[in-house]
Amino acid sequence: MRYSKTLHVLMTDIGETMSPLDHRLAPLQQWTITALHHALTPEVAVPANYALGTWESVSGDASFRRYFRTHFDGRSYIIMDAPPEKESVEPFVDIAQRLLKAGLRAPIIVAQQQEQGFLLLEDLGDEMLKSLLNKAGGQPLMDAVLPVLATMASSCETAGLPDYSSAKLQEELALFPDWYLQQHLGLSMTSDEAEQWQQLTQTLVDNALAQPQVFVHRDFHSCNLHQLPDGDIGVIDFQDAVCGPLTYDLASWLWDRYITWPRAQLEAWMLQAHQQLAPQVDEKCWIRWCDLMGLQRNLKIVGIFARLHYRDNKDGYLEMTPRFSDYISAVLPLYPELASNRVMLDKWLAMVKK
Structure with a gap:
C-alpha cells in the first residue's frame, strides 16, 4: 500500500x-x-x-x-x-x-x-430507513426489519446487560411530569392527578414486566437502521441496550418519529410480528402489550424531548413532540382501564400544539 x-x-x-x-x-x-x-x-x-x-x-x-x-x-x-x-x-x-x-x-x-x-x-453508509419510509412503503421495510427484531430477541445474549427493571421504567415515565409538565408547561399535578399518574405508571410497568424479557436495543427506529448495499439491515446506536420487554423495540419501530401509520396498519404489523416473536401468546394480549409498551415509550419521549431542550440545549426535539402526543392520545380510548387517565393526559397534551 x-x-x-x-x-x-x-x-x-x-x-x-x-x-x-x-x-x-x-x-x-x-x-x-x-x-x-x-x-x-x-x-x-x-x-x-x-x-x-x-x-x-x-x-x-x-x-x-x-x-x-x-x-x-x-x-x-x-x-x-x-x-x-x-x-x-x-x-x-x-x-x-x-x-x-x-x-x-x-x-x-x-x-x-x-x-x-x-x-x-x-462505515454502514448513509441510507437510513428514514429516507425510505415514503419511497419504499411500510410493508417492504417491515418485512426487512422483522427478522432483525426476531434475531435480537432470540439470539442476542443478555447476560450482564442492565435489567429494564420496575425502578428504571418508573424513572423513565417520571420524565414526563418532571420535564414536560413542570419545566415546559410550568404545571404541577394536583393530588388527584398525582394519584391517577401513579396508577397509570403502575399499569404500564406491570405490562412491561409481564412480557418475556429479551435483548432490547432501546432506540430501534428508522434513523438507527441502515439499508446496506447487499440488502441487509445495519444496526447502529445500540449502546443503551438492556434486557427488557419483548415488544419494546417493536413499539419503537411502529410509532416512528418521522411517519405516522394508520391504526389498521399498526395492528396488521403487530399481528405479523406476533407470528414471529410470540405466536404462543393470545393475540389480544399481544396487541395490548404493544399498545401499552408504546404508551410508556411515547410518554417517556415527550419528557426526554423537553429535557434535551431545557437541560442539554439541543434544538429540534420539541418540534417533534406533537407527533408523540398524538400517539398517546390515540391509544388512550382503546383501553377502558385508561379512561380515568384520558381526560388528564388529553388536557396536558393539547398544550403541546399551543
Missing part, C-alpha cells in the same frame, strides 16, 4: 463545527492516523508526513457523542468521539460484539482507545 495519498476526512471543514469539545480534535485526528495505519498495514511504519486532509462531520445524536467520516484507500470509516467524563464507549463495544455474534450487521470495530473515548468503526 502506497502513502503518496493523504488520508482524507471529507466534506465539512473543522472550523465550521467548532464546539467546546474541539480540544479533543487534534488527539482524535492523530489517533485516527495511527489506528488506521496499524489496522490496515501494521508491517509498515507510519510516514512522518502522513496527515489528515479535511474533516467530515457526520450527524450526531441526542448524546454527547459525535461522529466523523474518513476515507482511505477507497474505503470509508466512521470515527466516534465520546468524552469519557460524559459516557464510556465500553457499552458500545460490548453490544456491537453481541449483535455481530448473533449474525446481525452492527459496525465492526476496527480500532479502539477506550480511555480516550475513541473508536474507529466500519
Whole structure:
C-alpha cells in the first residue's frame, strides 16, 4: 500500500463545527492516523508526513457523542468521539460484539482507545430507513426489519446487560411530569392527578414486566437502521441496550418519529410480528402489550424531548413532540382501564400544539 495519498476526512471543514469539545480534535485526528495505519498495514511504519486532509462531520445524536467520516484507500470509516467524563464507549463495544455474534450487521470495530473515548468503526453508509419510509412503503421495510427484531430477541445474549427493571421504567415515565409538565408547561399535578399518574405508571410497568424479557436495543427506529448495499439491515446506536420487554423495540419501530401509520396498519404489523416473536401468546394480549409498551415509550419521549431542550440545549426535539402526543392520545380510548387517565393526559397534551 502506497502513502503518496493523504488520508482524507471529507466534506465539512473543522472550523465550521467548532464546539467546546474541539480540544479533543487534534488527539482524535492523530489517533485516527495511527489506528488506521496499524489496522490496515501494521508491517509498515507510519510516514512522518502522513496527515489528515479535511474533516467530515457526520450527524450526531441526542448524546454527547459525535461522529466523523474518513476515507482511505477507497474505503470509508466512521470515527466516534465520546468524552469519557460524559459516557464510556465500553457499552458500545460490548453490544456491537453481541449483535455481530448473533449474525446481525452492527459496525465492526476496527480500532479502539477506550480511555480516550475513541473508536474507529466500519462505515454502514448513509441510507437510513428514514429516507425510505415514503419511497419504499411500510410493508417492504417491515418485512426487512422483522427478522432483525426476531434475531435480537432470540439470539442476542443478555447476560450482564442492565435489567429494564420496575425502578428504571418508573424513572423513565417520571420524565414526563418532571420535564414536560413542570419545566415546559410550568404545571404541577394536583393530588388527584398525582394519584391517577401513579396508577397509570403502575399499569404500564406491570405490562412491561409481564412480557418475556429479551435483548432490547432501546432506540430501534428508522434513523438507527441502515439499508446496506447487499440488502441487509445495519444496526447502529445500540449502546443503551438492556434486557427488557419483548415488544419494546417493536413499539419503537411502529410509532416512528418521522411517519405516522394508520391504526389498521399498526395492528396488521403487530399481528405479523406476533407470528414471529410470540405466536404462543393470545393475540389480544399481544396487541395490548404493544399498545401499552408504546404508551410508556411515547410518554417517556415527550419528557426526554423537553429535557434535551431545557437541560442539554439541543434544538429540534420539541418540534417533534406533537407527533408523540398524538400517539398517546390515540391509544388512550382503546383501553377502558385508561379512561380515568384520558381526560388528564388529553388536557396536558393539547398544550403541546399551543
